[in-house]
Amino acid sequence: MLDNLSNRLSGVVKSLRGQARLSETNITDALREVRMALLEADVALPVVKTFIAEVKQRALGQEVIGSLTPGQALIGVVNEELTRLMGEHNDALNLAAVPPAIILMAGLQGAGKTTTVGKLAKLLKETQKKKVLVVSADVYRPAAIEQLKMLAEQVGVEWFPSDASQQPDAIARAAVDYAKRHYFDVLMVDTAGRLAIDEAMMQEIKTLHATLNPIETLFVVDAMQGQDAVHTAQAFNEALPLTGVILTKMDGDARGGAALSVRHITGKPIKFIGVGEKTTGIEPFHPERMASRILGMGDVLSLIEDVQKGIDQEEAARVAKKLKSGKGFDLEDFKAQMQQMKKMGGMSNLMEKMPGQIGQMAKGIQGAEAEKSMARIEAIINSMTPLERRKPEVIKASRKRRIAAGSGTSVQEVNRLLNQFEQTQKLMKQFSKGGLMKMMRGMKGMMPGM
Amino acid sequence: MFSFFKKKSENQIDQPTNPTPELVQDAVESPRSWTERLKSGLAKTRNKLGKNLASLFGGGQIDEDLYEELETVLLTADMGVDATEHLLREVRERVTLRGLKDSAELKETLKSVLFELISPLEVPLEPRAATPFVIMMAGVNGAGKTTSIGKLAKYFQSQGLSVLLAAGDTFRAAAREQLIEWGERNNVTVIAQQGGDAAAVCFDAINSAKARGIDIVLADTAGRLPTQLHLMEEIRKVKRVIQKAIPDAPHEVVLVLDANIGQNALNQVKVFDEALGLTGLILTKLDGTAKGGIIAAIAKQHPVPLRFIGVGEGLDDLRPFSAREYIDALFD
Ligand SMILES: Nc1nc2c(ncn2[C@@H]2O[C@H](COP(=O)(O)OP(=O)(O)OP(=O)(O)O)[C@@H](O)[C@H]2O)c(=O)[nH]1
Ligand SMILES: Nc1nc2c(ncn2[C@@H]2O[C@H](COP(=O)(O)OP(=O)(O)OP(=O)(O)O)[C@@H](O)[C@H]2O)c(=O)[nH]1
Ligand SMILES: [Mg+2]
Ligand SMILES: [Mg+2]
Numbered sequence: 001m002l003d004n005l006s007n008r009l010s011g012v013v014k015s016l017r018g019q020a021r022l023s024e025t026n027i028t029d030a031l032r033e034v035r036m037a038l039l040e041a042d043v044a045l046p047v048v049k050t051f052i053a054e055v056k057q058r059a060l061g062q063e064v065i066g067s068l069t070p071g072q073a074l075i076g077v078v079n080e081e082l083t084r085l086m087g088e089h090n091d092a093l094n095l096a097a098v099p100p101a102i103i104l105m106a107g108l109q110g111a112g113k114t115t116t117v118g119k120l121a122k123l124l125k126e127t128q129k130k131k132v133l134v135v136s137a138d139v140y141r142p143a144a145i146e147q148l149k150m151l152a153e154q155v156g157v158e159w160f161p162s163d164a165s166q167q168p169d170a171i172a173r174a175a176v177d178y179a180k181r182h183y184f185d186v187l188m189v190d191t192a193g194r195l196a197i198d199e200a201m202m203q204e205i206k207t208l209h210a211t212l213n214p215i216e217t218l219f220v221v222d223a224m225q226g227q228d229a230v231h232t233a234q235a236f237n238e239a240l241p242l243t244g245v246i247l248t249k250m251d252g253d254a255r256g257g258a259a260l261s262v263r264h265i266t267g268k269p270i271k272f273i274g275v276g277e278k279t280t281g282i283e284p285f286h287p288e289r290m291a292s293r294i295l296g297m298g299d300v301l302s303l304i305e306d307v308q309k310g311i312d313q314e315e316a317a318r319v320a321k322k323l324k325s326g327k328g329f330d331l332e333d334f335k336a337q338m339q340q341m342k343k344m345g346g347m348s349n350l351m352e353k354m355p356g357q358i359g360q361m362a363k364g365i366q367g368a369e370a371e372k373s374m375a376r377i378e379a380i381i382n383s384m385t386p387l388e389r390r391k392p393e394v395i396k397a398s399r400k401r402r403i404a405a406g407s408g409t410s411v412q413e414v415n416r417l418l419n420q421f422e423q424t425q426k427l428m429k430q431f432s433k434g435g436l437m438k439m440m441r442g443m444k445g446m447m448p449g450m
Numbered sequence: 451m452f453s454f455f456k457k458k459s460e461n462q463i464d465q466p467t468n469p470t471p472e473l474v475q476d477a478v479e480s481p482r483s484w485t486e487r488l489k490s491g492l493a494k495t496r497n498k499l500g501k502n503l504a505s506l507f508g509g510g511q512i513d514e515d516l517y518e519e520l521e522t523v524l525l526t527a528d529m530g531v532d533a534t535e536h537l538l539r540e541v542r543e544r545v546t547l548r549g550l551k552d553s554a555e556l557k558e559t560l561k562s563v564l565f566e567l568i569s570p571l572e573v574p575l576e577p578r579a580a581t582p583f584v585i586m587m588a589g590v591n592g593a594g595k596t597t598s599i600g601k602l603a604k605y606f607q608s609q610g611l612s613v614l615l616a617a618g619d620t621f622r623a624a625a626r627e628q629l630i631e632w633g634e635r636n637n638v639t640v641i642a643q644q645g646g647d648a649a650a651v652c653f654d655a656i657n658s659a660k661a662r663g664i665d666i667v668l669a670d671t672a673g674r675l676p677t678q679l680h681l682m683e684e685i686r687k688v689k690r691v692i693q694k695a696i697p698d699a700p701h702e703v704v705l706v707l708d709a710n711i712g713q714n715a716l717n718q719v720k721v722f723d724e725a726l727g728l729t730g731l732i733l734t735k736l737d738g739t740a741k742g743g744i745i746a747a748i749a750k751q752h753p754v755p756l757r758f759i760g761v762g763e764g765l766d767d768l769r770p771f772s773a774r775e776y777i778d779a780l781f782d
Contacts, residue, residue: 036531039525039531040530040713042528044526045522045526108735110591110594111592112592118623140763142627142631143624143628146623146628147623148623149624151623195737222708224590224708224710224712224714225712226711226715227527228528228710228740228741232710232738232739249591252675253676254712255714258712277621277673
């Protein structure tokens with residue numbers, strides 16, 4: 001699925017490559033692909049439609065500047081727009097209330113409310129030294145109260161007893177009273193899962209809200225949720241003055257398009273994501289990461305955008321496959337990789353964009369020099385016969401002289417290339433997967449001056 | 451979308467002791483009124499959608515706008531791009547082939563194309579094939595596994611079969627207590643251990659069922675996401691250990707799917723099938739506004755029999771899957 005989406009979007013880029021401007025016609029095809037990608041990511045259709053309309057408007061009005069291809073400009077707009085919609089920054093919990101600051105949880109059945117109460121209680125206790133009380137107003141689900149009790153024990157916060165025979169509202173009143181008398185900083189109220197169309201249950205939580213007057217009313221959403229996210233979000237948003245959203249089960253491989261749907265409908269910030277069943281499995285929300293997850297491009301979207309200007313993904317995949325099948329990496333492949341690098345705007349440009357570890361390696365590289373030697377390497381390979389490119393071991397002294405003369409280089413340079421190539425070939429064999437990054441590292445090893 | 455049942459189940463929760471078998475029979479065996487109720491449930495959904503399918507199909511010409519509306523209906527039901535395109539292509543072909551002109555005919559065409567796609571999933575479970583008949587439940591977190599076990603226990607008992615539950619979720623807080631409560635509601639034995647591992651609990655439960663001559667063993671497992679490789683390995687082990695107790699068990703490996711989940715559900719079917727060899731599905735939470743259209747994608751790409759649907763949180767909120775009723779509820 002992940003590959004699928006990346007392919008779709010790289011397909012978009014490709015189909016637009018070489019066109020000077022985004023026109024009404026070429027953008028329509030490309031936007032249809034983006035539309036499909038968003039639908040596959042479970043962004044709700046009405047939201048997709050609005051989104052596409054906005055992107056289209058912005059893309060058409062936008063000039064394609066500098067070295068950007070029209071495809072990049074489009075993907076850029078898509079990504080920007082997505083990030084913008086996800087919220088500019090991540091919002092912390094608001095606890096600025098006369099204690100106790102009350103947090104009310106709401107959401108569909110099985111979304112992760114109770115587990116999230118445990119996680120947040122732990123977080124507030126440990127990172128903000130808050131005195132936290134938790135209580136369950138779920139009198140329906142078997143053992144729901146017991147579940148919260150056990151979680152409270154696990155994270156070491158106090159649990160306020162409740163019982164399935166009580167009314168949720170009465171439970172809430174008693175808990176608030178207790179929290180006040182015992183000077184708790186925070187009171188977290190868990191509730192039963194409910195369907196948005198269940199009027200009695202929606203009324204129940206409205207009443208709870210009125211009783212509690214919580215400073216935070218958190219809507220808990222399963223990251224795997226599909227198209228119905230819009231209806232659910234709308235109904236909960238209308239019933240309750242939500243203050244934030246928590247997206248659970250983000251440790252799965254769902255693209256999480258529901259995040260966009262819910263944001264779009266409620267306009268409320270996504271405050272945290274759940275990334276595991278354990279009580280430590282919670283993280284702040286990062287809008288730009290979510291945007292690229294929905295697009296299926298990981299954190300290196302900006303790099304990929306640049307790379308896709310020139311790289312031929314299929315070619316890279318072909319080479320990777322070849323390596324994997326044990327057939328070996330020949331000089332022909334080497335040259336193809338080199339040409340792709342050139343299209344990407346050269347090594348120096350590319351290295352700057354590499355994240356973390358690779359960026360480190362890029363330090364101290366003399367970009368211009370590396371590019372010059374790339375040109376010479378290419379000239380050498382160009383002077384070889386197809387057989388020589390496939391089987392470099394046939395290149396003996398006389399062939400070396402011919403190649404050097406043909407490429408305007410020296411026999412030493414030819415030797416050096418062959419040596420470096422051999423090293424790289426060994427390196428390449430170690431890669432189980434021929435990802436782009438790995439390829440790049442392989443290339444780096446053989447560039448003089450790198 | 452089957453929201454009517456919510457009310458019904460609430461009534462019955464009020465009197466959970468002594469569930470009367472007649473009531474169950476009634477709910478299961480009056481398909482016509484059931485379909486009617488389905489429709490009334492869907493009417494609410496329609497209003498929420500702001501879309502009236504009846505008017506969409508209410509006579510008039512077949513044109514591109516109509517196809518686009520159709521596409522909207524299928525996509526917003528979570529059928530996914532691939533299944534939606536497939537269905538629309540088939541419909542277009544038949545419309546051309548048969549020279550259909552009227553939008554009402556288009557609706558019937560779509561219904562029959564969809565029926566052809568999903569009716570192969572309608573394969574009822576045959577729990578009398580072995581004794582004890584071991585059913586192992588699997589699925590992502592919060593899908594409805596434990597609740598479905600509670601409902602299945604009642605369903606099988608109403609068919610005169612004896613049931614035993616195995617509390618194989620030894621991980622989640624109070625998972626065991628939750629299953630024990632379902633056991634009490636059904637008045638059936640629950641085999642559970644303090645701590646311990648899932649495989650051991652299931653092994654014990656099966657041996658206990660053999661000793662007592664129990665007909666059905668329902669084994670609960672902890673929720674897990676397909677990305678949690680160690681947990682996927684753990685559930686493989688549960689299955690292997692079950693096989694040690696009875697070589698041809700588990701006789702049914704059920705993946706429980708939440709109708710609210712979007713395209714990832716298809717992936718869940720693929721990954722759990724690869725790990726366990728699925729023999730059946732249960733689609734839960736159809737009493738909400740989610741349509742569970744992903745079953746169309748499952749039928750097309752990775753078919754596994756859909757045994758039951760869940761239509762509420764009560765003991766009786768389980769129905770054998772009927773493709774016809776599902777489609778009627780979706781379109782009429
Ligand atoms: N992998 C993963 N599992 C989660 C996460 N959050 C919750 N879960 C699991 O999801 C399941 C449901 O979580 P609960 O906390 O019981 O959900 P709930 O919303 O309280 O459910 P109801 O009270 O029945 O409506 C449990 O198995 C949790 O362990 C998460 O971020 N990642
Ligand atoms: N409305 C509705 N709710 C359901 C249905 N099936 C289950 N639920 C609810 O969904 C929530 C989760 O159900 P569980 O049975 O605990 O799910 P599970 O798969 O066992 O969850 P874990 O063991 O935590 O992975 C509970 O609140 C159930 O009451 C259904 O058909 N309709
Ligand atoms: Mg809960
Ligand atoms: Mg469970």
